[in-house]
Amino acid sequence: MGKIFYNKCYLCEIKKDRPDNFEIDHLIPVSNNEALKYEWRNLYLCCMECNGYKSDEFINILDPCQDDVELDIIYELMPIDHQPRFYASSPQNKTINNTVTLLEKVHNGDDVKSINKTASLRNAIDRRAKQLMQAMLNFFRANAKEDELAKQKSLREIKEIVSRYSPYTMLMRSLAREYQFEDLFD
Ligand SMILES: [Zn+2]
Known part of the structure; x- marks a missing residue:
């Protein structure tokens, strides 16, 4: 499990050293379906906080292992109050909207x-x-000065921050995308 989820909570993407620092959440609540309780495809690493916010009302949400959450949801960090914001890319889609509501709630x-x-x-x-x-600013400065060493250093740094192994990947990628660093995504 820890390997699949990179030791991150599947909702807020907080990263912890070990998978046993997390709780296990059932993506589809099991209250109405006993068979789903031990179905491994329904088990997700979840931090204690998010697990607390995700009540059984969230039955129909995106599955990060099946759906392309990077495309379904628009992620934004507000420039003034630094609040993370989430929007559905197709506002008519109920599953995406439910996920957006949940992500807003946990963040x-x-x-x-x-x-x-x-x-x-x-x-x-x-x-x-x-x-x-x-790191992005350092890259642009190094680029302007044609400082190859400094350029490589900042690229490595950006790459690490936007990696799927790092915390808060979705939000960091939305930021990096604005400055055209998609090529560094793993
Ligand atoms: Zn969480």
Whole structure:
């Protein structure tokens, strides 16, 4: 499991050292279907926080192992308050909309308590985004100065941050895409 999910929560993409630091979530809630309880394709690594937010009302959500969540959802980091935002690429699609609602909830909260509780996740994402912005800026500067060594160094750094093995890949990739660094995606 840890290998498939790169030791990341499948909802917020927080990364932990070991898969046993996570809980196991049933993608499709098992309350109405006992057979799904031990079906491994229905088991997802999930952090404790996200597992708490994902109640059984979220029956129909995208499956990150089957669906192309990078295309189905538009990811954005707001420039002023640094809030991650999620939009459905096809607004009529109920599954995508449900997933967007859930992602909004786990990242931004939806009441006073959860807004406070999710702040540390937003801060961690913001720190990572700043690292990425700095690496991209370093690349453009090195490029202008034709400093090949510095260029390679910043490219390696960007590549690491947008890798699927790293935390918050979807959000980091949306940022890197704006500056045309898609070639570095693994
Ligand atoms: Zn999570």
